Amino acid sequence: MPTTPEDSPRIIYFGEYRFDLEHAILYRRDSIFRLPRKRTDVLRMLAERADRIVPKEEIIESVWPDLTVDESNLTLQIFKLRRDLERDPKNPVYILTAPGIGYLLRSEPPPQATPPSNAPHQPLWRGSLRSPQWILIIVLIGIATGLLIGERVWRSRDLPPAAVRRLTSLPGLECEPAISPDGTLLVFSSEGESNSNRDIYLKREGNEQPIRLTDHPDSDGQPTWSPDGARVAFLRSSVTEERKTRLIVLSPLLGSNSVVNEFEIGEVDGGLDWSPDGGYFAITDASPENDGMELKLLSIDGKIRDRITAPVKGKKTSDTNPRFSPDGSQIAFLRIQDDESSLTDLFLVELSVGQASRSIRQLTFDQQRISDLQWMPDGRSIIISSDRDGQRRLWKIPLNGDPPVIVSTITDKVQNFDLSSDGRLLTYTQSMQDTTIEIRPLKGDGQTSSLLPCQINSSATDDTPRFSPDGLQLAFISERTGRNELWFARSDCTSLSMVPTFNSGGGPGSPRWSPNGRMMAIDRHDEKLVNIYLVNLADFTAGRAPTLRQLKSSDHSRFMPAWSHNGEEIYFQSGHSGQLAIWRENLTTGVQSMMTRDGGWEAQESADGRTLFFTRRNHLWRHDLLTGAELELPELASVTIDRYWSVTPQSIYYVPRSFGVRPEIYRYDLQTGQVEKIMELGGFPASFVPGLSVTADERLIAVSYISYRMGDINQATGWNNF
Numbered sequence: 001m002p003t004t005p006e007d008s009p010r011i012i013y014f015g016e017y018r019f020d021l022e023h024a025i026l027y028r029r030d031s032i033f034r035l036p037r038k039r040t041d042v043l044r045m046l047a048e049r050a051d052r053i054v055p056k057e058e059i060i061e062s063v064w065p066d067l068t069v070d071e072s073n074l075t076l077q078i079f080k081l082r083r084d085l086e087r088d089p090k091n092p093v094y095i096l097t098a099p100g101i102g103y104l105l106r107s108e109p110p111p112q113a114t115p116p117s118n119a120p121h122q123p124l125w126r127g128s129l130r131s132p133q134w135i136l137i138i139v140l141i142g143i144a145t146g147l148l149i150g151e152r153v154w155r156s157r158d159l160p161p162a163a164v165r166r167l168t169s170l171p172g173l174e175c176e177p178a179i180s181p182d183g184t185l186l187v188f189s190s191e192g193e194s195n196s197n198r199d200i201y202l203k204r205e206g207n208e209q210p211i212r213l214t215d216h217p218d219s220d221g222q223p224t225w226s227p228d229g230a231r232v233a234f235l236r237s238s239v240t241e242e243r244k245t246r247l248i249v250l251s252p253l254l255g256s257n258s259v260v261n262e263f264e265i266g267e268v269d270g271g272l273d274w275s276p277d278g279g280y281f282a283i284t285d286a287s288p289e290n291d292g293m294e295l296k297l298l299s300i301d302g303k304i305r306d307r308i309t310a311p312v313k314g315k316k317t318s319d320t321n322p323r324f325s326p327d328g329s330q331i332a333f334l335r336i337q338d339d340e341s342s343l344t345d346l347f348l349v350e351l352s353v354g355q356a357s358r359s360i361r362q363l364t365f366d367q368q369r370i371s372d373l374q375w376m377p378d379g380r381s382i383i384i385s386s387d388r389d390g391q392r393r394l395w396k397i398p399l400n401g402d403p404p405v406i407v408s409t410i411t412d413k414v415q416n417f418d419l420s421s422d423g424r425l426l427t428y429t430q431s432m433q434d435t436t437i438e439i440r441p442l443k444g445d446g447q448t449s450s451l452l453p454c455q456i457n458s459s460a461t462d463d464t465p466r467f468s469p470d471g472l473q474l475a476f477i478s479e480r481t482g483r484n485e486l487w488f489a490r491s492d493c494t495s496l497s498m499v500p501t502f503n504s505g506g507g508p509g510s511p512r513w514s515p516n517g518r519m520m521a522i523d524r525h526d527e528k529l530v531n532i533y534l535v536n537l538a539d540f541t542a543g544r545a546p547t548l549r550q551l552k553s554s555d556h557s558r559f560m561p562a563w564s565h566n567g568e569e570i571y572f573q574s575g576h577s578g579q580l581a582i583w584r585e586n587l588t589t590g591v592q593s594m595m596t597r598d599g600g601w602e603a604q605e606s607a608d609g610r611t612l613f614f615t616r617r618n619h620l621w622r623h624d625l626l627t628g629a630e631l632e633l634p635e636l637a638s639v640t641i642d643r644y645w646s647v648t649p650q651s652i653y654y655v656p657r658s659f660g661v662r663p664e665i666y667r668y669d670l671q672t673g674q675v676e677k678i679m680e681l682g683g684f685p686a687s688f689v690p691g692l693s694v695t696a697d698e699r700l701i702a703v704s705y706i707s708y709r710m711g712d713i714n715q716a717t718g719w720n721n722f
Contacts, residue, residue: 012047036482046105055102162719173711175429189221266302282322293318426719431711454493463704471695521561530557565609607649
């Protein structure tokens with residue numbers, strides 16, 4: 001049946017590009033040219049009305065429908081589109097500006113087929129090696145060779161879609177699915193209706209309602225099946241930190257006995273898998289040599305612990321997520337550098353030889369975050385969930401040295417997953433989370449804006465708030481453009497604008513204002529390491545792209561910058577000494593020195609420059625910058641915190657780590673040592689980000705929290721299209 005013009009796909013052509021309006025896909029020649037979501041939305045808006053001026057207001061309303069954004073956001077997206085698509089972005093040919101009105105995409109007619117030539121036919125092989133015919137042959141051979149070499153990669157770009165169905169829909173977060181050996185049962189951890197600590201649930205095939213197997217005030221997770229499918233082991237983590245994590249076995253799960261008994265095997269530090277012969281567990285345990293973590297085999301009776309890995313000498317490494325190969329001869333695991341999950345690679349250790357002869361083989365060299373891994377049934381490859389190409393995808397890692405390949409078109413960000421014993425079923429967690437920033441007044445002195453309290457919120461994450469030294473502006477990190485970017489707002493949540501920092505790759509994190517408010521220190525994950533940059537805000541104020549200065553290079557990652565009170569030095573965390581500690585760099589001389597002796601995580605200097613406050617093992621400490629003496633704050637010795645704390649000249653504000661109860665914000669008086677509760681948090685703290693900031697005069701407080709979180713478990717068939 002012939003295709004009518006109405007049936008034809010709506011395609012807009014310009015230069016070497018064509019834009020498919022129906023599917024919002026941009027092609028460059030014959031390949032998909034991928035753009036971030038916001039840039040695609042802007043381009044689609046212009047392509048819908050190609051060769052006509054589209055007013056700025058209409059573009060902003062279409063691309064940011066639920067937000068009040070500054071025009072500079074659109075200007076930035078147009079700037080990036082021109083940089084991506086134009087040969088000379090400063091002299092654009094296709095994306096044109098109508099000053100004061102809007103923008104126009106100039107299209108071109110579709111290319112026409114080349115008419116047949118009337119020239120006499122001549123064999124392609126005639127002529128010299130320099131003739132056009134031979135050059136064409138050589139070029140074609142080169143193209144064919146390249147296609148053969150890249151065949152695996154190209155095949156992975158056009159995989160048929162997987163068939164996905166939802167298995168669970170309980171309130172809160174369901175995660176860590178594990179499929180029974182016969183494929184008929186599923187266990188997982190869930191917050192259930194309480195939205196607090198996790199328990200273990202069981203779901204039978206065809207039964208819509210999951211069965212709750214555990215009910216304990218501690219948090220239960222990481223379930224794994226015994227080889228015979230009759231028992232489930234899991235880890236129970238204490239919410240009070242009075243006990244280590246315990247390895248528990250549930251039995252029986254089958255048969256007429258409806259009572260499920262718990263048996264405690266022993267204390268571990270994390271990581272769990274059951275060996276194929278049923279005799280051992282692979283676990284993660286603390287290393288006796290440093291603060292790192294190593295893998296051990298724990299006998300089923302809990303009496304024998306066989307060490308199978310050890311931290312790398314001179315480095316802080318943590319080995320976790322052990323997974324036995326199908327035949328039990330090997331264990332695949334993740335090795336994390338410097339206790340930073342964004343610096344992770346996949347490794348393999350042989351079990352078929354004695355401890356002294358065991359070799360460890362590295363399978364990936366990306367130093368990108370891997371969240372989970374599972375073996376394929378044939379034992380020849382491992383599937384990982386990784387953001388190694390900038391997006392979280394499932395990758396096949398062959399053991400024979402072939403390059404990794406994308407193995408699924410599932411668009412959900414797969415964090416943790418499991419495979420059925422035949423590899424046909426993929427069960428995974430589809431999680432969704434949003435974070436909000438809230439600014440509240442602390443003092444009712446009449447000077448606070450009548451607009452407060454207020455919120456900075458979008459459909460993407462908004463977190464990491466930091467007040468400027470004068471308290472009039474707030475810097476924060478948002479993913480509303482499709483990737484982490486640095487944003488500014490007034491302290492009444494108005495006048496939002498984005499500060500362009502990096503054109504590609506990872507975005508900024510952990511922003512800190514310089515004491516004079518003219519610079520911003522950030523950390524950022526580069527190709528292999530996390531580095532610290534200084535952003536010149538004066539450039540941005542003047543309407544120019546801000547210049548960036550990287551701190552002195554190092555072979556170790558550096559995180560979480562903090563300024564000295566005079567702006568002459570930068571504190572940061574690094575594992576350069578073999579353990580994570582607080583370091584300091586002089587910005588004039590470049591000299592770096594280690595500040596804390598027995599480890600350290602995040603630092604803030606006092607306003608008078610006499611004390612360095614820092615966290616060590618989730619507790620607050622002080623370091624005397626004159627004497628070097630270090631002392632844990634005695635009034636807060638029993639308080640555990642993560643990155644939710646902020647220092648003012650008179651106080652430290654903080655949020656204690658809590659489980660199952662609404663978190664609260666406290667104030668610690670630096671003079672008297674007294675502690676008082678300030679207010680409840682609007683939601684639960686986000687992980688791994690600094691979520692609390694207080695103005696120097698303690699007039700305003702900004703806090704980010706999880707405003708929306710859920711996670712369902714999905715199951716996919718036809719996922720392994722490779």
